Amino acid sequence: MKSFIRSSVTLGLVGSSVMIYSLLNSSLSVLALTPEQIVQKLNQVPVFTIGNSKEILLSTDNNKKTFVTYLSHQDAQQVVEQITKENPGSKAEVITIPLGKVYELLKSKEKSKSQEPPDLFTFIPLKKELPSALSILKQEDPSAKNFPGIPLFYGMIKVDEQETFLSIKDGKKSFTPFYFERESLQKLIDNIKLQQPKFASSIEVKVTPLGGIVSAFESDDKQQEDFVKSVVLVPSQESAKKLLETFKQNQQTE
Structure with missing residues (x-):
């Protein structure tokens, strides 16, 4: 849990220099990771449930x-408050877990075909991000009525007529971020406008469902391994802040 908290806080609050990551034939459908690598990447994202x-x-x-x-976390807390109001003895509380743990539970359920609960897994997105995600989706599909799943925002840019993903560089490592909040991506874009203004007009904000990214991770194509390893799922500012609070509380109890 401690390593999960440290990693998520670092990624959620990262402030690094900007770089353009060139990728020939860039496509979300050709990525591949081992099951362990998938869990490791998903573990960077804190999610919340009730228990x-x-x-x-x-x-x-x-x-x-x-x-x-x-x-x-706020949505989960509101549910806890409703449960407590209806059943004061429930002792319900918000529990923070890595997204990778939920993924493992879901995959274990699928593999075993167990009849034991849970019967279903439901993910509640950040509601404030849905209008923006739908607006971007409508640019490609005007008939869209709802965004299908948990939205992830990322940047694309044209360099010499070649579309590439936006990436950040932290020391010797480079990361290609996919954000749960559009605002966080916008900060990266604003940084690019300051550092590399010639690219500013060609930047496009894109959106894809989290489920699509996970499916891409599960693909068996190894040709884009370097790019896949650079992909980072960046938690919302609320989640990063919550993890930082939890980390500090754990330090105080040691």
Whole structure:
């Protein structure tokens, strides 16, 4: 848990120099990672669920028990407050877990085909990001009514007529970030406008579902391995702040 907290806080608050990452035939559909690497990347993202000191509390609807995962701590806290109001003895609380752990539970469920709960897994996105995500999606699909899943924002840029992903450089390492918040991506773009103004007019904000990125990670194509390893899922500022608070609390109790 401590390494998870440290990594997520670092990535969520990273302030690095900007670089352009060139990628021939760049496509989200040709990436590949091992299962362990997938979990490691997803573990950089804190998510929230509801539980008590003994177990995760599953939502029940139509005789189906659902593991509900929230991208927003505030949304999860509001559910806890409602549960406590209706059932004061429930001792419900918000539990922070790595997204990779939820992924492992889901995959384990699929593999075993167990009839034990949970029956379903539901992810609640950051609601404030949905209008922006839908607006970007409509540029490519005007008939879209809703955004399908958890939106991730990323940047694309044209360099010598070649489309490439925006990346950041931190020391000797480079990362290609996909953000859960458009605002965080906009800060990167604003930084580019200051450092490399000639590229500013060609930058485009794009959006893709988290599920699509995970499917890309699971692809068996190894040709883009270097690029895949550079992909970083950047938590929202709220999540990064929450993790920092948790990390400080853990240090105080040691």
